[in-house]
Amino acid sequence: MKPLELVCPAGTPAALRAAVEAGADTVYCGFRDETNARNFPGLNFSRAEMEESIDYAHRRGSKVLVAINTFPRAGAPELWRAAVDDAARFGADAVILADVGLLDYAANHQPGLRRHLSVQAAAANPDAINFYAETFGVRRVVLPRVLTVQEIAAINREIECETEVFVFGGLCVMAEGRCALSAYATGRSPNMNGACSPASHVHYKEEGSELVCGLGDFTINRVKKDAPAPYPTLCKGCFQAGDYQGHVFEDPASLDAATLITEFASAGVTALKIEGRQRSRSYTKTVVHTFRKAVEAQAKGLPIMANELQRLTEGQTTTSGAYSKTWR
Template sequence: MELVCPAGTPASLRAAVEAGADVVYCGFRDATNARNFPGLNFSRTELAESVTFAHKHGVHVYLACNTYPKAGSEDIWHKAVDDAVAIGVDAVILADIGLLRYARDKHPDARLHLSVQASASNEEAIRFYHREFGVRRVVLPRVLSLEEIRMLNRRIGVETEVFAFGGMCVMAEGRCSLSSYATGESPNMNGVCSPASYVHYEERGDTTVSRLGDFTINIYGSDEKVGYPTLCKGRFSAMGKAGYLFEEPTSLDVTAILPELADAGVTALKIEGRQRGKAYISQVVGAFRASLDRIASGQNGQAGIRGNLTSLSEGQTDTTGAYRRSWQ
């Protein structure tokens, strides 16, 4: 399976390449990508230099242009597609139907991938994107089980890419408006989910309160680890009890089920984390490279790997999420 790794900066891209990535994905420094954070992403010159570096080492580069164009400002997104193709990226990752049509018509030879932001999670939707726009690969939302992925791969004739490590979004990507409701900014339109400028913490006696804008997301006891206040990971009160939707805040880690994902027909494994530093990128990519190489040689892919990754996980815990759907 192809190892697709994140890069928020040229330094992180080099770290991913040197750690064993097959592909590095990144975005331009503007609202056209869903990780539009200050200090991250690439200028046109930086992307061109990074593509040259990656190709020299046999590594592909994908450009994420996966937010939804704003009415009257479509030229920004069109230019991102045009520039990415001119620079020579190996695929452009898109979500918006109009932008997919533009890319197909303007650059018929470009390889197009469907972003998870499009939230295509069934056979009919994926076939539509393949038929109408020539999409070659779909990044599947983090809500499908292993058996559902296996069934899709038997029927669709399109490559599938699944998330392997990092943030565990429990919503259907591309349809979440919670962040926009609370802060006025969302990943779909602005490239930011729960932006840091709206985050603050308050000490109340023996508890810590995490807030996003005007909303309390969680209240932690003195014996609990304090997490980042993402709306869908907040603790909810219902029928006199407080709890999380599915699991306590945790990180996705599929090292335990890599052979099962391969058997289900998955083409590529996507590591999440373009906002992470190069040390994190080196450690995670290196661990997955070693694990995949061990499996390819007939060994146990988990040996010595999971402990290293758990230390990088939210709450120092991990989950296989919907793949095994232990919370259903």
């Protein structure tokens, strides 16, 4: 059995090289501006770095996908269109897009450039996916992290394009492309400005025996000073509802679906995606190397080791998320 394609993150040229050397089939990355959904200071690629990195990956047998997966501002699409044109000019193997206007632009102006549908489009049923495939020539869809493995299998039976699923990393527990919580708290939209819970709005302070984690004007979590402090994202914060106080949507935890790789293959999935463009190249190297072994083991019918990467997860805690319907 052919191993599933391993799609790996790179937030910097150094991380891209680390991913390729660790065994990535494909690396995804973005330009250093608001056209991609990991628009954090110190990350991403200049135009020169992108061109050089694509050449580096190709010479070593890996592909590069350019994420242009935020939504253009009304009346100002030029930055996003230029990103599509530059990705094509540099020889990218595909662009990852979410906005229908930008998909239309790419289909008409860069028809030879392969188009993947970003998870930010939140296409989670056959009708939606087939619309994108038939209208804009989308060849692959990245499925949102709200589906069970059985639902993914049912979708694959009714579509013609490839599917890609997240297998490890940060877990967005809201429907991607639809989250307004971070925008409400910070005034910056993750889906337009490219940064969920931007670091410029995160703050910590000590109150008595507690460490208070805040985002904008909101307190997101309170933990004991000696306890692990999760990064303050609203969807994983503590809420009080009546007499209940706790994590309403999901505990601070990372996705780890390594043990489901065989089920993904049986469900017709083409590619496994690792999240983490904002993480270090050491993280990238370790995670990619581990999943390289896992996908090859699956292809040979060998067992896949569980919890190999727990020390790299949020709060050292993992979940299979909606894949196994373990969410509240």
